[in-house]
Amino acid sequence: MGVSKGKMVICQSGGPTTVINASLSGALREAQRRSEIDGIYGSLNGILGVIDEDMVDLDRERPEVIDAMARTPAAILGSCRYKLTPDDYERILAVFRAHNVRFFFYIGGNDSMDTAHNLARFADAKHYDLSVMGIPKTIDNDLAFTDHCPGYGSAARFTALSIRDAGRDTEAIGNVDNVKVVEIMGRNAGWLTASAALARENVDDAPHLIYVPERSLNLGSFLEDVQRTYDRLGYAVIAAGETLRDEDGHILAHTISSDVDSFGHPQRGGVAGFLCQLVRERLGLKARFDKAGTIQRSFMAAASPVDVREAMLVGEAAVRDAATGVTDRMVTLERLSDDPYECESGLVELARVANAERHLPDEYLAPVGNDVTDAFIAYARPLLGGPLPPYARLARHLVPRLVFGQSDERT
Amino acid sequence: MGVSKGKMVICQSGGPTTVINASLSGALREAQRRSEIDGIYGSLNGILGVIDEDMVDLDRERPEVIDAMARTPAAILGSCRYKLTPDDYERILAVFRAHNVRFFFYIGGNDSMDTAHNLARFADAKHYDLSVMGIPKTIDNDLAFTDHCPGYGSAARFTALSIRDAGRDTEAIGNVDNVKVVEIMGRNAGWLTASAALARENVDDAPHLIYVPERSLNLGSFLEDVQRTYDRLGYAVIAAGETLRDEDGHILAHTISSDVDSFGHPQRGGVAGFLCQLVRERLGLKARFDKAGTIQRSFMAAASPVDVREAMLVGEAAVRDAATGVTDRMVTLERLSDDPYECESGLVELARVANAERHLPDEYLAPVGNDVTDAFIAYARPLLGGPLPPYARLARHLVPRLVFGQSDERT
Numbered sequence: 141m142g143v144s145k146g147k148m149v150i151c152q153s154g155g156p157t158t159v160i161n162a163s164l165s166g167a168l169r170e171a172q173r174r175s176e177i178d179g180i181y182g183s184l185n186g187i188l189g190v191i192d193e194d195m196v197d198l199d200r201e202r203p204e205v206i207d208a209m210a211r212t213p214a215a216i217l218g219s220c221r222y223k224l225t226p227d228d229y230e231r232i233l234a235v236f237r238a239h240n241v242r243f244f245f246y247i248g249g250n251d252s253m254d255t256a257h258n259l260a261r262f263a264d265a266k267h268y269d270l271s272v273m274g275i276p277k278t279i280d281n282d283l284a285f286t287d288h289c290p291g292y293g294s295a296a297r298f299t300a301l302s303i304r305d306a307g308r309d310t311e312a313i314g315n316v317d318n319v320k321v322v323e324i325m326g327r328n329a330g331w332l333t334a335s336a337a338l339a340r341e342n343v344d345d346a347p348h349l350i351y352v353p354e355r356s357l358n359l360g361s362f363l364e365d366v367q368r369t370y371d372r373l374g375y376a377v378i379a380a381g382e383t384l385r386d387e388d389g390h391i392l393a394h395t396i397s398s399d400v401d402s403f404g405h406p407q408r409g410g411v412a413g414f415l416c417q418l419v420r421e422r423l424g425l426k427a428r429f430d431k432a433g434t435i436q437r438s439f440m441a442a443a444s445p446v447d448v449r450e451a452m453l454v455g456e457a458a459v460r461d462a463a464t465g466v467t468d469r470m471v472t473l474e475r476l477s478d479d480p481y482e483c484e485s486g487l488v489e490l491a492r493v494a495n496a497e498r499h500l501p502d503e504y505l506a507p508v509g510n511d512v513t514d515a516f517i518a519y520a521r522p523l524l525g526g527p528l529p530p531y532a533r534l535a536r537h538l539v540p541r542l543v544f545g546q547s548d549e550r551t
Numbered sequence: 552m553g554v555s556k557g558k559m560v561i562c563q564s565g566g567p568t569t570v571i572n573a574s575l576s577g578a579l580r581e582a583q584r585r586s587e588i589d590g591i592y593g594s595l596n597g598i599l600g601v602i603d604e605d606m607v608d609l610d611r612e613r614p615e616v617i618d619a620m621a622r623t624p625a626a627i628l629g630s631c632r633y634k635l636t637p638d639d640y641e642r643i644l645a646v647f648r649a650h651n652v653r654f655f656f657y658i659g660g661n662d663s664m665d666t667a668h669n670l671a672r673f674a675d676a677k678h679y680d681l682s683v684m685g686i687p688k689t690i691d692n693d694l695a696f697t698d699h700c701p702g703y704g705s706a707a708r709f710t711a712l713s714i715r716d717a718g719r720d721t722e723a724i725g726n727v728d729n730v731k732v733v734e735i736m737g738r739n740a741g742w743l744t745a746s747a748a749l750a751r752e753n754v755d756d757a758p759h760l761i762y763v764p765e766r767s768l769n770l771g772s773f774l775e776d777v778q779r780t781y782d783r784l785g786y787a788v789i790a791a792g793e794t795l796r797d798e799d800g801h802i803l804a805h806t807i808s809s810d811v812d813s814f815g816h817p818q819r820g821g822v823a824g825f826l827c828q829l830v831r832e833r834l835g836l837k838a839r840f841d842k843a844g845t846i847q848r849s850f851m852a853a854a855s856p857v858d859v860r861e862a863m864l865v866g867e868a869a870v871r872d873a874a875t876g877v878t879d880r881m882v883t884l885e886r887l888s889d890d891p892y893e894c895e896s897g898l899v900e901l902a903r904v905a906n907a908e909r910h911l912p913d914e915y916l917a918p919v920g921n922d923v924t925d926a927f928i929a930y931a932r933p934l935l936g937g938p939l940p941p942y943a944r945l946a947r948h949l950v951p952r953l954v955f956g957q958s959d960e961r962t
Contacts, residue, residue, distance in 0.1 A: 156723045158716075161943070181950055185726060195950040208943035214719035216945055221727050231954075238953035305849035308625035312567045315596060316632050320845065413824075433841030434731065438716035440940070442852045529851070532572070532619035534627055539592055539606040542649035543642075 144269040146242030147179035148459070149195065152215035152277075153186040153248035153255075156434075157291030158298075158443045159451035160277045163247050164217070165210040166455030167275065168198055174463040177243060186220030187246070187255060190232050195239075210452060213438040224255055229262045236263075236270065243271045243462045247455070249278040249289075250495050253470055257490035260468040271462040274470030274490050275454050279437045281331035284496040285488040286472035290454055291437070293447030293523035296335035298432070298439045299324055299379075301528060304339035306430055307346020307377045308531070314375025319366060319419050319427040321378045322347070323412035325436050328383055330354050330500045332436070334512045335520050336379035339528070346377035349510045353381045354500045357392065358509075362415070363422050365510050370425060384411050446525035450483065457485040481522035555680040557653030558590035559870070560606065563626035563688075564597040564659030564666075567845075568702030569709075569854045570862035571688045574658050575628070576621040577866030578686065579609055587874040588654060597631030598657070598666060601643050606650075621863060624849040635666055640673045647674075647681065654682045654873045658866070660689040660700075661906050664881055668901035671879040682873040685881030685901055686865050690848045692742035695907040696899040697883035701865055702848070704858030704934035707746035709843070709850045710735055710790075712939060715750035717841055718757020718788045719942070725786025730777060730830050730838040732789045733758070734823035736847050739794060741765050741911045743847070745923045746931055747790035750939070757788035760921045764792045765911045768803065769920075773826070774833050776921050781836060795822050857936035861894065868896040892933035 150167055152160055164182075171177045180198040183189030196217075198206075209216060224232075235241070246256040253274045260272035276283050279295035303322050310320040326332040330352025337350060348369045351357055369376035384392045393410035412429035419427040432439075454471045461469070469487040476482040504516035561578055563571055575593075582588045591609040594600030607628075609617075620627060635643075646652070657667040664685045671683035687694050690706035714733050721731040737743040741763025748761060759780045762768055780787035795803045804821035823840035830838040843850075865882045872880070880898040887893040915927035 152723070156720045182945075188726075193950075193952045193955050196945060197948040197950050198945075200948040201946055205943045205945065208941060211940060212719070212942040213716050215723035216943060218725075219723045219727075221724075235954050239950070301852050302843075302846045302850060305624050305851060306845050308623070309567045309845045309849045312563070312626035312630045313632075314629075315599075316630075317845075428844065429842075430844030430846050431841070432713075432843045432846055433839065434717050434720045434728075435713045435841050435843055438720040439713060440716055440942075441712050529622060530619060531623040531851075532616045532627060534593075534607060534609075534616065535612055537608040537611040539604075539608050539650070541604045543646050544604050 144242040145176050145178060146240040147181060148177050148243035148245065149181045149183050149190060149236070149241050150245040151183040151186050151189065151247065152217045152219050153246060153252040154219060154221060154278065155437060156214040156219055157277050157279050157437050158213045158294035158440055159290050159447050160247055161212045161214070161216045162210040162448050162451035163275050163277060163290060163455035165206055166452030167245055167459045168206050170456040170459035172199070174459065176463040181239070181241070182217045185218035186222060187224065187232070188220050188222055189217070190235050191228050193235050210448060211440060213440045224258065229259065232259065233263060233266060233268055237268065242269060245273050245275055245458055245462070247275040247277050249280070250283055250493065250497065253490050254494035257468060257494045260490065271465065271467040272490070273458040273462045273466065274493070275458045276470055276472070277451070279332055280326050280329050282327065282329035282497045282499070283493055284498040285493050287475040287483065288473055288523055290447060290451035292331060293444035293525060294442070295332055295436050296338065296520060297444040297524045298436055298442045299332055299335045300338035300524060301442055302432060303336045303347050303377065303379055304345070304528060307339060310346065310375050310377050316426065317428050318370055318425040319376045319378065319416070321380050321412040321415045321427060321429040323380055323382055323429060323431040326353065326381055326383070328353055328497060328499070330381050333379050333381040334500060334504065334516055337512045337517060338520060338524060344373060347379040348373070348376050350379045350512060351381060351384055351510060352500055352505065353383045353385065354505060355509050356387045356389070357384050358387055359418065361509065363418065366419055367423055378415070380411050380415055382411055444523060444525035446481070446523060453485055461487065478518055478522060555653040556587050556589060557651040558592060559588050559654035559656065560592045560594050560601060560647070560652050561656040562594040562597050562600065562658065563628045563630050564657060564663040565630060565632060565689065566848060567625040567630055568688050568690050568848050569624045569705035569851055570701050570858050571658055572623045572625070572627045573621040573859050573862035574686050574688060574701060574866035576617055577863030578656055578870045579617050581867040581870035583610070585870065585874040592650070592652070593628045596629035597633060598635065598643070599631050599633055600628070601646050602639050604646050621859060622851060624851040635669065640670065643670065644674060644677060644679055648679065653680060656684050656686055656869055656873070658686040658688050660691070661694055661904065661908065664901050665905035668879060668905045671901065682876065682878040683901070684869040684873045684877065685904070686869045687881055687883070688862070690743055691737050691740050693738065693740035693908045693910070694904055695909040696904050698886040698894065699884055699934055701858060701862035703742060704855035704936060705853070706743055706847050707749065707931060708855040708935045709847055709853045710743055710746045711749035711935060712853055713843060714747045714758050714788065714790055715939060718750060721757065721786050721788050727837065728839050729781055729836040730787045730789065730827070732791050732823040732826045732838060732840040734791055734793055734840060734842040737764070737792050737794070739764055739908060739910070741792050744790050744792040745911060745915065745927055748923045748928060749931060749935060755784060758790040759784070759787050760789045761923060762789070762791050762795055762921060763911055763916065764794045764796065765916060766920050767798045767800070768795050769798055770829065772920065774829065777830055778834055789826070791822050791826055793822055855934060855936035857892070857934060864896055872898065889929055889933060
């Protein structure tokens, strides 16, 4: 297929992230430099904006807005979760023909890559010259054929920072709140939950237990893990993936909503409340939970600088490649080295990445079932974009007892 | 009472905050400059460390640790929630006598100020020269006789940032998750929940509805508020205090734990889950909640620089005043002006502040019952220590429709 000069349409899809607008910003800047692209349209609310012909002219936005976009979380064009019907493909092509749209960019996760691939095939079957490119984004980090996904590094940084802080909080008040469960997003993949491990500086630091959805949770082992940690430290901090299942495959969430989204994915939540109740009832310990929810995927004040930069990079790369005739591909990130961290963009066929889910591999999960490995730490640490700011820890020079005598046992 | 030369003991008490260690750091630095103080002990786990004679020599900590402490959240000495028994006062005085402790500093909230005041009275009755000073801390901002409390500004900054980001997230995906409830800490006071209003830049920005515990919640009015907001904007973001009550005085939390702490305060939580369920059942909208929990009171990466500075200031002031003979007082913050913001330290009798709770005054609450006033904004804004970083918003130049024609209604 040759390169047609024409307009481009760009969409944002699926769950927002801290850096999905950085990818948009990168794509817009590159598009403004390309002679092949003579108009830049943004589709409002994902692909729905094309179907309903609700599009905005991004070329008319002020340069300051395009710059500030890179530091604005969520999806500035609006997003959607919508599975295309056969009629929709006809409508999309009619809109593209009417506006002479020749380049289509879909920033999204695996569902979006499936949609993009189907659209590329449909255009091809109708002999309409269209370059279709996927731009990866997901805090879940579950796209295959890419080292990692833009959005993950920032969510991982927030997770590590917040569990470190929640850990210090529980350590300080462990005699009141003995156990803290932090519920972490990630659909069926444990990448984000695993990133909690990056909070640790020393061996006894939180999180003490990490449970990811790649492993079913034996509730007896869980309670033993918690009791052992509490006995050793006087408190316990637990990172729990939102979709943990028991050994019968049942989602542990205490109250499971019957809502499903339009891709049939159940809407999840509640595992932390369930685990807290279990700890209270079975171990007699006090437990509370933190569930930052969507704040995990949007908290710009703790964004990873590496993540912001790479999100822009994949947006730029997608437009550059499309302008030179590439189609039906998703931009990937290919790691060249861990230390110093180096990464460059690559390409993968949309058909390969569509609907695939990449889970944590065995090498990243400790056999004991409640932790990650050093190999995971080496993988994930550079994505946070720099070390966590150092915290103080007291040397704790004990004052000799004068009242109770040396024979007393010290707490 | 004259000034005796001797050692000092300092404790941290109650719920940790982002800046309680900054107050400790400030107090230590001032103590190291005072000739009246010839030893600096830290009591482990609040007052329990004195009772059990579990104290550490803070004078032997490295200066780098005392510096880093000011940027370390939670309570580095450990905290407690413990109400003293008559026997405890005897034990505390025995420990103080044995170590020649003449200065006692309690960093805490109103319960702690009550404890400190009782200890001051007890020492006086026993003719033991002891200077007792309270150093305020609470994210709840509910101490009386001070303009505000160290800890509040940082928690308010986190609240404003996170509700702004959660708002952008919901706005982007309002067609999927229509309603978001963000549950905010604050025991019986709505100061922190109210700070969500500082997220707004424009009139339609989140949060759209703010419910504080100072007002009982009429569930019918709540549902009308949510429906009206959804009809206008296509989504709604709600800031809800964790202890909201209905008009019969019942706490709204869906599942109420029967746990109470040792001061008899019930352990609370769950209002966001309750409100989401109500919205789903009565309005048929999709609702989800974010409950950052203890992350709200510990997230150092978003600390307010003003809060960190003032936390150090009150620590320093307490030691300086105690060294010159002041006792049975809490350090306060007295605001000199809003713009430019200026504040200095003052003093209040512990007896006056002990066990008092300061709630949001009527002038800070909009009569409509779901918002705050401009007067509150003027009060709270300087405490965040600077504006929130600017975000982009598209001008949204609509592309003329070519397929559907001008007569179609646009979404």
